[in-house]
Amino acid sequence: MNQNQSSLYKKDQFLVIIEAAVEYFIALCVTSTFLTAILNEMNVSASLQGIISAITSLACCVQLVAVFGVKKTYPCKRWVSILNLLNQLLFVILYCIPMVDLSKELKIAIFIGTLLLAYACQHYLTPSRVNWQMNLIEDNRRGIFTANKEIVSLISGMLFSQGAGILLDYFKAKGDMTTCFIIFAVTITVLSLLHLALMLMIKEPKPEKPIPPKSFREICTAVFGSPELRRVILFDALFAISGVSLHFSAVYLTQTFHMTYTYITAIAILHSLFRAVVSRYLGRLADRKSWAYMLRICMFVLAAGYVVFCFCSPTNAFWLYPVFSLCYAFSLGGSNAGRTNLCLDYVSHEDRRYVLGIQHAISGVLAFVVTLLASLLVEVVEQNGNRVFGISVYPQQILFGISAVMILGLAFFFLPKLKKPARVTETDTDTP
Numbered sequence: 001m002n003q004n005q006s007s008l009y010k011k012d013q014f015l016v017i018i019e020a021a022v023e024y025f026i027a028l029c030v031t032s033t034f035l036t037a038i039l040n041e042m043n044v045s046a047s048l049q050g051i052i053s054a055i056t057s058l059a060c061c062v063q064l065v066a067v068f069g070v071k072k073t074y075p076c077k078r079w080v081s082i083l084n085l086l087n088q089l090l091f092v093i094l095y096c097i098p099m100v101d102l103s104k105e106l107k108i109a110i111f112i113g114t115l116l117l118a119y120a121c122q123h124y125l126t127p128s129r130v131n132w133q134m135n136l137i138e139d140n141r142r143g144i145f146t147a148n149k150e151i152v153s154l155i156s157g158m159l160f161s162q163g164a165g166i167l168l169d170y171f172k173a174k175g176d177m178t179t180c181f182i183i184f185a186v187t188i189t190v191l192s193l194l195h196l197a198l199m200l201m202i203k204e205p206k207p208e209k210p211i212p213p214k215s216f217r218e219i220c221t222a223v224f225g226s227p228e229l230r231r232v233i234l235f236d237a238l239f240a241i242s243g244v245s246l247h248f249s250a251v252y253l254t255q256t257f258h259m260t261y262t263y264i265t266a267i268a269i270l271h272s273l274f275r276a277v278v279s280r281y282l283g284r285l286a287d288r289k290s291w292a293y294m295l296r297i298c299m300f301v302l303a304a305g306y307v308v309f310c311f312c313s314p315t316n317a318f319w320l321y322p323v324f325s326l327c328y329a330f331s332l333g334g335s336n337a338g339r340t341n342l343c344l345d346y347v348s349h350e351d352r353r354y355v356l357g358i359q360h361a362i363s364g365v366l367a368f369v370v371t372l373l374a375s376l377l378v379e380v381v382e383q384n385g386n387r388v389f390g391i392s393v394y395p396q397q398i399l400f401g402i403s404a405v406m407i408l409g410l411a412f413f414f415l416p417k418l419k420k421p422a423r424v425t426e427t428d429t430d431t432p
């Protein structure tokens with residue numbers, strides 16, 4: 001994309017930023033903390049909650065269906081927007097499940113099925129949506145654009161998040177979670193309709209020439225033919241596995257440390273502020289150096305955060321948890337966008353959808369399998385009175401210790417060379 005073409009999409013780039021902020025409000029309503037509130041209301045165990053929170057990872061495998069099933073890459077805006085609406089309305093159902101007069105086991109089964117279907121819809125559309133919206137942005141401006149988008153979402157989402165946390169604590173104290181869940185359900189519905197309208201307003205760039213669908217062999221060659229790209233995919237999968245401990249953190253904070261939702265969301269505001277501050281710097285760093293260079297810095301800080309969480313206990317968590325949250329915020333300021341854009345650095349425009357879909361599917365499935373194993377560890381340690389070899393320890397502390405070791409290993413040994421790669425094809429260069 002050249003400079004003149006990019007100027008045609010300035011309004012659409014602005015709409016993408018606003019659309020991302022509205023979507024972020026919806027995502028906040030179904031983050032681990034708020035899902036924990038629903039699951040706590042249904043008396044779900046900590047180990048099972050960890051597995052349920054990892055369903056988002058398992059649903060990534062649906063991207064494989066999208067990669068091989070979606071033959072027509074243009075236009076995609078209409079079906080992507082409608083499927084995205086369905087995904088968000090399924091989140092509404094999650095808040096209705098505790099209010100239904102059914103057995104606990106059946107409620108849990110419906111909850112898992114609904115959550116899995118919701119994220120299956122989301123992951124099916126993700127490769128096409130990312131390709132659509134990234135084609136609105138010049139390659140050498142993806143870092144700063146992504147940072148600006150995150151800043152708007154984070155700052156606007158802070159008050160929303162704090163209000164949601166206060167709401168949860170208020171109705172929990174009253175013993176009236178039904179009214180609370182109804183408010184959340186209505187809020188998500190309204191935001192979903194607004195989000196649909198915004199998506200339909202964003203233009204979809206038309207390819208200069210039709211892109212024919214690839215055969216199975218051609219897709220596999222595009223994804224696994226390059227040794228650099230194979231390394232990126234392996235790195236992404238191992239990075240996803242290293243974060244398995246995070247699936248068990250929300251229930252740990254509420255049930256073990258007895259933190260209020262208001263306090264957790266207050267720390268989330270601090271988290272968002274710091275992430276907003278560093279994301280623009282990290283985006284510029286990625287554009288100037290490389291995504292790999294920026295990611296390595298984020299990973300060192302993330303490892304430090306994991307180590308801090310290892311030492312969290314009911315006596316010190318009130319002040320150690322914010323330290324972890326700041327380290328995690330710094331990491332997310334670059335790693336979320338960095339993992340996707342690192343991949344885009346090594347692949348041509350026409351192959352982005354295939355590569356991203358397969359990469360996310362591999363990472364998601366492996367992360368879910370490891371989460372199942374981690375849940376067994378959590379259950380065994382808890383049944384043993386939180387003792388291992390006679391030492392008093394919480395299972396989450398063990399998991400965060402493993403995560404710290406893994407992320408350091410990745411930063412030192414698995415991250416691709418710290419060099420900004422040449423574009424894969426001439427169509428990826430910015431011509432005058």
